[in-house]
Amino acid sequence: MSMDSVTTADALAPHASRSSVSRLILATSIGNALEFYDLIVYGYFAAVLSRTFFPVHDRTVSLLLTLGTFALSYLARPIGALVLGSFSDRKGRKASLTLSIGMMTLGTAMIALMPSYAAIGILAPIGVFASRLLQGFSAGGEFGSSTAFLIEHAPARKGFMASWQFSSQGASTLLASLFGAVLTSTLTPAQLEGWGWRIPFLFGMLIGPVGFYIRRRIDETPEFERAEKSASPVRELLATQKERVLVSIGALVLTTTANYMLLYMPTYAARQLGLAPSSGFIATLVAGLIMMVLTPIVGHLSDKVGRVRIMLGAGVLFFATVYPAFVLMNARPSLGSLLAAVMWVALLKATYFAPIPALMSELFPTRTRTTGMALGYNIGTTVFGGFTPLAVAALIAATGNNLAPGLYLMLAAVISLFTVTWARVRLHAR
16 A cells, blocks of 8 residues: 555545644644653652562562562553554544543542552552553553544644644653652752652552543544544554564654653763752653644644654654763763753654654555554553663663663664664655
8 A cells, every 4th residue: 555545545635624623733732741650750750669569678579579570560551552443443542532531530549549668568569550650551542542643633744734643742741750859959858758759650540530531622633534444553564564563663762762861961960970859850841842732843843854864864863862861861960961851852752753653544544543652652662661761771770881771762763764764765754
């Protein structure tokens, strides 16, 4: 199936009005921001959660157990992608979005209200793991459904519309970082471990009904309602579109490893650089602001000059400069050097990943679009994203080299640059 045949139907879809576009972006972004905020908060408070739910004598082992739970929960995401993606392609984008946000809210509530290990013993880490599996399953269907929901309402502006998918993740980073910076600056370590860490999870739980309400007020996409439905989107996808799924996975490697390295940055700043805990949160707060603001601008630009050209330029710059950024942080550990390095990584990451949702949406026809995007995104995020904090922590522990994350990110850039070039040559991606 050619790219032209995939996008012909899209070009015929009616244009959404300015007011309806704004309402769609707001509704989808709030729900998406909530979903990813709940995931990010766990990573940001990994050190506190390790002592609350995984207490062992060795602090490094305790942290690795916490990050391992973070990583293993991502195994539920490809399953969620298949189940919720197929559900979306058969029953509608709105139905899938409503279901996923409800499950995410439940998972967040479980963590927010979970008694500590000291109170209920082994049931505490088991409960945290179960909640993370539920969150992972829910997030598995989020990307495909929300991206399809956006681009199918305004197909003439795919790059701009789909970029809000990642802009809202920048808002999630900003919000979670704000909680982290305020709580670590105003509470004592005992207060933070005793009850303070629950505040951001409670906030995530309370905003759930708001996103749920807004999403119920938005209409289904006209393109989905017109399209012929597949009896088995998963079977059709795996039988005819495996190469496109692999391209989706490879293109995501750079951005998802960078994203989860930023998520690990508060822990890295405190443990490897010896900075105050609030420093890492301040840096990631600025990174979230950059990603939130810059992503729609680059998405709009990708509609004008093409997705691949922007991604290749940003990827090459990322490969050439990410290791020196880690050298700078470690040579002069300070809030200033941390901010400089994190801001640069966030700038390149936002430029690279803004066109990705639109690029992925153009790889798949309407009848399998959500399933294809969800599967590609969640395999990539699981293998190269969810395991990044654990891999980075393990690499540093094994080698004693604080620069290991820079090398890890350079390898990710090589994989994605090769994949994007492949997409241009083999699939005629623009």
